[in-house]
Amino acid sequence: DTGVSQDPRHKITKRGQNVTFRCDPISEHNRLYWYRQTLGQGPEFLTYFQNEAQLEKSRLLSDRFSAERPKGSFSTLEIQRTEQGDSAMYLCASSQIAAGEQYFGPGTRLTVT
Amino acid sequence: TQLLEQSPQFLSIQEGENLTVYCNSSSVFSSLQWYRQEPGEGPVLLVTVVTGGEVKKLKRLTFQFGDARKDSSLHITAAQPGDTGLYLCAGDGAGGTSYGKLTFGQGTILTVHP
Numbered sequence: 001d002t003g004v005s006q007d008p009r010h011k012i013t014k015r016g017q018n019v020t021f022r023c024d025p026i027s028e029h030n031r032l033y034w035y036r037q038t039l040g041q042g043p044e045f046l047t048y049f050q051n052e053a054q055l056e057k058s059r060l061l062s063d064r065f066s067a068e069r070p071k072g073s074f075s076t077l078e079i080q081r082t083e084q085g086d087s088a089m090y091l092c093a094s095s096q097i098a099a100g101e102q103y104f105g106p107g108t109r110l111t112v113t
Numbered sequence: 114t115q116l117l118e119q120s121p122q123f124l125s126i127q128e129g130e131n132l133t134v135y136c137n138s139s140s141v142f143s144s145l146q147w148y149r150q151e152p153g154e155g156p157v158l159l160v161t162v163v164t165g166g167e168v169k170k171l172k173r174l175t176f177q178f179g180d181a182r183k184d185s186s187l188h189i190t191a192a193q194p195g196d197t198g199l200y201l202c203a204g205d206g207a208g209g210t211s212y213g214k215l216t217f218g219q220g221t222i223l224t225v226h227p
Contacts, residue, residue: 006155044217104156106154
């Protein structure tokens with residue numbers, strides 16, 4: 001039984017570049033969530049999917065951010081024209097049902113130089 | 114404004130001591146989850162509490178959910194160096210928001226010295 005996986009684990013990019021992260025949830029989990037965590041803080045909700053439908057997006061998710069889950073399995077999070085303020089840990093989680101327990105992946109640490 | 118306030122933010126204790134971490138809010142939650150996170154890794158789920166007044170035990174860890182479902186506590190007995198980490202509480206369904214959108218506290222960094 002594999003857990004949530006994320007790729008890459010670390011990404012260093014220059015300001016202005018685009019980056020894309022991938023999340024593979026636990027199989028048969030319908031819900032997939034993205035969170036962002038900065039140093040010394042708890043994770044903050046970004047967006048979530050029910051199967052392939054994106055149901056809610058946080059105000060934190062500017063127009064430069066886009067997330068997809070095209071076949072209701074894996075998801076991608078793209079950040080266009082990265083800024084230094086985007087530097088953070090991007091966490092993915094999945095759950096079996098809407099109010100179910102969420103299981104997190106190891107995260108992708110993004111550093112924008 | 115932090116919806117979930119955790120205290121203390123930092124805790125440094127000796128092996129064998131007991132400790133309690135608090136998670137407080139003015140909002141009612143449908144459930145509350147506790148996680149432990151190590152540097153460079155994602156949070157690992159410890160427990161979920163759902164019913165007001167509920168108490169759950171996980172070996173040396175005791176979790177309580179307040180009667181009004183607005184607050185929670187985590188008590189560790191006889192702490193060990195392996196308990197070192199960031200402890201996070203996260204509430205679900207606050208004030209009628211959609212389920213699954215977890216609201217996290219800022220975390221408590223626990224260091225247990227041998």
